[in-house]
Amino acid sequence: xxxxxxxxxxxxxxxxxxxxxxxxxxxxxxxxxxxxxxxxxxxxxxxxxxxxxxxxxxxxxxxxxxxxxxxxxxxxxxxxxxxxxxxxxxxxxxxxxxxxxxxxxxxxxxxxxxxxxxxxxxxxxxxxxxxxxxxxxxxxxxxxxxxxxxxxxxxxxxxxxxxxxxxxxxxxxxxxxxxxxxxxxxxxxxxxxxxxxxxxxxxxxxxxxxxxxxxxxxxxxxxxxxxxxxxxxxxxxxxxxxxxxxxxxxxxxxxxxxxxxxxxxxxxxxxxxxxxxxxxxxxxxxxxxxxxxxxxxxxxxxxxxxxxxxxxxxxxxxxxxxxxxxxxxxxxxxxxxxxxxxxxxxxxxxxxxxxxxxxxxxxxxxxxxxxxxxxxxxxxxxxxxxxxxxxxxxxxxxxxxxxxxxxxxxxxxxxxxxxxxxxxxxxxxxxxxxxxxxxxxxxxxxxxxxxxxxxxxxxxxxxxxxxxxxxxxxxxxxxxxxxxxxxxxxxxxxxxxxxxxxxxxxxxxxxxxxxxxxxxxxxxxxxxxxxxxxxxxxxxxxxxxxxxxxxxxxxxxxxxxxxxxxxxxxxxxxxxxxxxxxxxxxxxxxxxxxxxxxxxxxxxxxxxxxxxxxxxxxxxxxxxxxxxxxxxxxxxxxxxxxxxxxxxxxxxxxxxxxxxxxxxxxxxxxxxxxxx
Numbered sequence: 001x002x003x004x005x006x007x008x009x010x011x012x013x014x015x016x017x018x019x020x021x022x023x024x025x026x027x028x029x030x031x032x033x034x035x036x037x038x039x040x041x042x043x044x045x046x047x048x049x050x051x052x053x054x055x056x057x058x059x060x061x062x063x064x065x066x067x068x069x070x071x072x073x074x075x076x077x078x079x080x081x082x083x084x085x086x087x088x089x090x091x092x093x094x095x096x097x098x099x100x101x102x103x104x105x106x107x108x109x110x111x112x113x114x115x116x117x118x119x120x121x122x123x124x125x126x127x128x129x130x131x132x133x134x135x136x137x138x139x140x141x142x143x144x145x146x147x148x149x150x151x152x153x154x155x156x157x158x159x160x161x162x163x164x165x166x167x168x169x170x171x172x173x174x175x176x177x178x179x180x181x182x183x184x185x186x187x188x189x190x191x192x193x194x195x196x197x198x199x200x201x202x203x204x205x206x207x208x209x210x211x212x213x214x215x216x217x218x219x220x221x222x223x224x225x226x227x228x229x230x231x232x233x234x235x236x237x238x239x240x241x242x243x244x245x246x247x248x249x250x251x252x253x254x255x256x257x258x259x260x261x262x263x264x265x266x267x268x269x270x271x272x273x274x275x276x277x278x279x280x281x282x283x284x285x286x287x288x289x290x291x292x293x294x295x296x297x298x299x300x301x302x303x304x305x306x307x308x309x310x311x312x313x314x315x316x317x318x319x320x321x322x323x324x325x326x327x328x329x330x331x332x333x334x335x336x337x338x339x340x341x342x343x344x345x346x347x348x349x350x351x352x353x354x355x356x357x358x359x360x361x362x363x364x365x366x367x368x369x370x371x372x373x374x375x376x377x378x379x380x381x382x383x384x385x386x387x388x389x390x391x392x393x394x395x396x397x398x399x400x401x402x403x404x405x406x407x408x409x410x411x412x413x414x415x416x417x418x419x420x421x422x423x424x425x426x427x428x429x430x431x432x433x434x435x436x437x438x439x440x441x442x443x444x445x446x447x448x449x450x451x452x453x454x455x456x457x458x459x460x461x462x463x464x465x466x467x468x469x470x471x472x473x474x475x476x477x478x479x480x481x482x483x484x485x486x487x488x489x490x491x492x493x494x495x496x497x498x499x500x501x502x503x504x505x506x507x508x509x510x511x512x513x514x515x516x517x518x519x520x521x522x523x524x525x526x527x528x529x530x531x532x533x534x535x536x537x538x539x540x541x542x543x544x545x546x547x548x549x550x551x552x553x554x555x556x557x558x559x560x561x562x563x564x565x566x567x568x569x570x571x572x573x574x575x576x577x578x579x580x581x582x583x584x585x586x587x588x589x590x591x592x593x594x595x596x597x598x599x600x601x602x603x604x605x606x607x608x609x610x611x612x613x614x615x616x617x618x619x620x621x622x623x624x625x626x627x628x629x630x631x632x633x634x635x636x637x638x639x640x641x642x643x644x645x646x647x648x649x650x651x652x653x654x655x656x657x658x659x660x661x662x663x664x665x666x667x668x669x670x671x672x673x674x675x676x
Contacts, residue, residue, distance in 0.1 A: 015086035017045055017093075033096060036081075043081060044097070048090040062090055065136070074130035076123045078147070078159045097159050099149030102213070106143060110216055110370030110410045110671070114247060114281045117213040118274065120148065120158045125206065125274035127160035132199045132269065139197050141205035142187045143212055185228045186218040190261050193229045200263040203273050207237075207258025207266075210277060214251065215243035216410065217373035219259070222667065233261075242666060245625065245642040246368040250280045366618070366627060366641055366659055366672035370410045373668050374403050380424045380649045381662040381669060383407070384453065385432035387653040390660050391451075392669060393422035393436055402436050402451060402458075405669065407658070416458060418449055424479055428504070430486025435504075437464070437480055437491060448489060448502060464500040465509035466493045479521035479565060483528055483546075490531060490544075492519035499533060501549055511549040515542055523568045523575065525590075532575050532588070534563035541566060541577055543593060555593050557586055565607045569614035574632060578605035578619050585619055587635060599635055601628055607649040611674070612656040618674070620650045620661060627661060627672065643670045 012019045017034040023044070024031040029052075034045040052058050063083070070080040081093040102120065106112065112120070124146055131138060138145075140162060151157040189204035191197060211219050219238050220231035237259035241249045254276045260266045267273035376394025383390050390405040400421050404414040420438040427434055434451040444467055450460040480491045482504075489502040492515075499519050501511035520536040524546070531544040532555075541555040541563055557563050562581035568574065568590075575588040583603055589596040603621035610617045610632070617630045621640070625647050628640040646665025652658070652674070659672040 014045070014047070014089070014091075017043075019045070036093065039081070042096050044078075044094045046092040046094065048092075050089055052090055054088075059085070059090065066092060068134055068136055069131075072127075072130055072134060072136075074127045076127035076157075076159055077130060078161050097147045097149055097161075099147050101161075102143035102146040102148055102158070102209070104144075105148055106213060106216060107409055107411050111244065112213045114214060114251065116156070117210060118277045118281050120146065120156065120213070121206065121210050121277055122271075122274040123158040124160050124209070125270035128202050128206065128270040131160075132202070137197055137199055138202050138205075139192065140184055140187075141202050141209060142184045143209055146209070185225055185232075186220070188229070188232055189263075190233045191263060193233050198263055199269065200266045203258050203266045203270055204260075204263075206270055206273060207255050210251075210258070211238070211240065211243075211255055214240055214247060215373075216371045217243055217668070221373040222375040242645055243373070243668065244368070244371055245644060250283065251277065254280050366629065366674045368641065368643065368670055369658075369673050370671040371644060371668050372405065372410050372412065372671070374405070374412055375399065375415060375667075376401065376403075377646075377664045377667055378403070378648075378662040378669060379664050380422075381651045381660050382425045382427045382434065383651045383653050383660060384427055384434075385429070385654060387655065387658070389413075389453070390651070390669065391425050391427065391434050392662055393418075393425050395421050395423065397421055400438070402434065402449070404456075407653070407660075407671070410671065414456065416451060418458075419461060420447065422449075426480050426482050426489070428482050428486040429484050433486075435480070435482065435489055446491075446493070448491070450504070450507075460507055462502055462504075462507045463509060464491050464493075464502060465512055466491075466496060466498070466500055478519070481522040481524045481531065483524055484526060485528070488546075490522045490524065492522055492533060494518045494520060494536065499531075499544065513544055513549050513551060515551055516540075516554060520563070521565045523566045525568055526570060526572045532566050532568065532577075534566045534577060536562050536564060536580070539563065541575075541588060553593060555588055555595060557595060558582065561586075564605065567608050567610050567617065569610045569632070570612055571614055574610070574614060576608055576610070576617055576630070578608040580604050580606055580622075585617075585630060597635055599630065599637060601637065606647075609650050609652055609659075611652065612654065618650055618652070618659055620647050622646075622648055625663070627659070641672065643672070644668045 016038045017036055019032045019034050021033045022030060023033050029046055029048040031044055031046045034043055036043050066083040078097060079095045083092045128138060145160065145162045147159040147161055149157050187205040187208040189201035192201050208219050220228050237256050239252045240247055240255055241252050258266055258273050267276060374392065376396035376399060378392045378394050381390060381392040388407055390407050392403050394401055394403065400418045402416040402418060403412055406413045418436060418438050420440040422436050422438040425434060425436050432453050434453065436449045438447055438449055440447045446464045446466040448462040448464060449458050450462060452459045478492045478494055480489055482489050487504055489504060491500040491502060497515045497517055497519065499513040499515060499522065500509050503510045515533060517535050517538040520534045522531055522533050524531045528546055531546055533542045533544060535542055539557050539559045539561045541557060543552050545552045557577060557579060560581055561579040563577045564580035565578045567576055573590060575590055577586045579586060584598045584600050585605060586595050586598040601619055601621060603624035605619050606622040607620040608617055615632055617632060619628050621628060625645050626640040626642050627650060629638045631638050643661045644663035644666040646663045647661050648664050649662045651660050657674055659674050661670045663670060
C-alpha cells in the first residue's frame with residue numbers, strides 16, 4: 001500500500017467519483033480513495049486495468065462474480081457498494097477502511113502474540129466461511145489482504161479484502177483472470193500451483209498467514225519463484241516451534257493440518273481451523289514461561305509430521321510418490337500464467353577451578369520479541385552505534401553478502417554483495433562503519449571489507465596480510481575486534497597463529513602478532529592497553545600488549561575446554577570466556593591474569609557478551625539453542641531462554657535493552673528484550 005497522491009492541481013474525475021489519492025496498486029488494477037458525489041460518501045474505488053474491459057468474456061465473469069461478492073453480509077468482509085463500467089474501465093466501489101494491513105502490522109511490530117494472532121485469524125475465517133457458503137473462493141488470502149482497524153470498543157477488528165480475484169465454486173466457472181494462476185506464491189496451496197483451487201485452498205493459505213503472524217516469516221523464505229512453488233508442492237510444512245521455539249509446540253499440529261498437501265487432509269473449513277487454533281492457544285495458557293534454572297540440553301525430535309484425523313504420519317511416502325511429477329508440475333506453473341509474488345547438565349572444565357555452586361539469584365531473563373528470516377545462513381551479527389541497524393553475514397557461496405536490518409521495523413532493508421565468502425562482522429565504536437572479514441579466493445588473500453553506513457556501500461577492501469587456507473578453503477578469520485578509537489582492527493587467524501593489526505586510516509596491515517597457538521576471538525580493554533585472545537585448540541587465553549603489539553602471556557583454562565569466545569566489561573574489570581567443549585564459562589582476574597572461577601552452562605557455549613553496565617552477561621549455547629544470563633557479581637546463571645535452531649552469535653544494542661542472536665541452521669535473527 002502507498003500514500004502517494006495523484007499529481008495535478010485537484011482531484012481527478014472518474015464518472016461521479018473524485019479520485020483523491022492512490023492507496024494501492026497491483027497486477028489487476030489500482031485502488032483510490034475517492035469521493036462519490038452522488039452518494040456523498042468517501043469510498044475505496046478499485047479500477048481494473050483498461051484492457052480487461054475489452055474482453056467480453058472477462059467482463060461477463062467480472063459482473064457475475066462481483067454480484068456474488070457484493071451480496072456477502074459478513075461483518076468482516078469489506079462491503080461492495082456497487083460495481084460496473086465507466087469510460088471503458090471496470091470498477092468496484094467499496095467501503096473505505098482506515099487502518100493498516102496485517103503485513104504492515106507484522107513488519108512494524110514483529111510477530112503477534114498467539115492470542116492476538118488467533119483472534120485475527122478467527123475473524124478472517126468467518127469472512128471466508130461466509131464467502132464459501134455463497135460459492136466463492138478467495139484464492140489470495142495473505143496478510144496484505146487483511147485490514148486491521150479498531151472497533152468502537154477499542155478491540156482489533158479485521159476485514160478480509162480483495163475478492164476481485166475470487167473464483168466461484170461452480171465447476172463450470174473459470175478464474176476471473178483468464179489464463180493465469182491466481183494467488184501469491186508465499187501463501188499458495190499446492191493445488192493452486194497446479195492451476196486448480198477449491199475452498200480448502202483458502203484454509204492452506206490461512207495456515208500460512210498464521211505462520212507468518214506467529215514467526216515473522218513466511219513458510220518457505222528466501223527462494224526464487226520456482227523454488228517457492230516447488231516447496232508448496234513437495235516439502236513438509238515447517239513447524240512453528242522450529243522458527244519460534246519460545247511459543248512451544250502446541251500450535252505445530254494445527255498449522256501442519258491446515259498446510260497438508262492434500263485438501264482432504266486439511267481442516268474441512270476455515271472456521272474449524274480457527275477454532276482448533278483457539279483451543280490450542282487456550283489449552284496451552286499462552287507461550288511457556290522461560291525457565292529460571294539451568295536445564296539439560298539434548299537433541300530434539302525434529303522429524304517432519306503431518307497431522308491427520310488418525311494421528312501423525314510422515315510425508316516421506318507421499319513425497320516420493322509425487323516427486324516424479326516435480327518437473328512437469330513446475331513447468332505447468334510457469335507456463336500456465338503469472339503468479340503475483342510479494343513477497344544443564346553442567347560439567348566442570350578439566351584443570352580449572354570447580355564451578356560455583358548455589359541457587360540462581362535472579363529470575364530476570366531476556367524474552368523473545370521477534371524473529372526475522374534472512375537470506376542464506378546467518379552466522380555473525382553486530383549492532384550499529386545508534387542501535388537502529390543490525391548487520392549480519394551469510395556465508396552461502398552462491399550469494400555471499402552483508403545484510404542490513406532495520407531493528408525498529410524488524411525487516412531486512414539491504415543486502416550488500418561481498419567479493420568473497422564472509423566470516424565475521426564488527427562495528428567501529430568511533431565511526432559506526434562496518435567491517436567484514438572475508439576470503440578472497442580470486443587472490444588467495446584474506447581481506448576486510450569496509451562498509452560506509454552513510455554511503456550505504458562498501459568503500460574499501462583491505463588486505464590483512466594473511467593468505468587463505470588453501471587446504472580447507474575456509475576463511476579462518478575469526479572473531480575480530482575494533483579498538484575504541486576505531487583506528488585498528490585486530491583479526492585472528494586460527495591456522496597461522498597470528499593476530500593481524502589493520503590500520504583503518506591507511507588501509508594496510510601494520511603488524512602481525514605471533515601467538516602461541518590458534519587464536520580464535522579477540523576482546524580489547526577499554527583503555528586500549530591490552531587484548532585477550534582465546535586459543536581454541538590449546539585451552540588457554542592469551543594476552544597482547546597493544547602498545548608494542550606483542551604477546552605477553554597465557555592464562556590456562558584447561559585441556560579439552562576449547563575456549564571459543566571472550567569479552568571484557570566496559571569498565572575493564574571483568575573478562576569472561578565461553579568454553580565450547582567444556583560447557584562452561586570462566587572469568588579471569590585481570591589484575592593477576594588468572595582464572596578466578598568457572599561456572600557450568602551446559603551444551604556448547606559459543607558466543608558471550610557483557611551488558612553495557614557490566615552487571616550481567618549473555619552466552620549462546622550452540623547445542624541447546626538457548627541464551628543463558630550470568631550475574632556478574634555472583635557469577636551464577638540466573639536462567640536461560642530458548643532461541644532458534646543453530647544459534648551461533650549474540651550482539652547487544654548500545655543501551656543493552658535488546659539482544660540479537662544469529663541462528664545459522666534456521667536462517668533467522670532472533671530479537672530478545674533483555675533484563676538490562
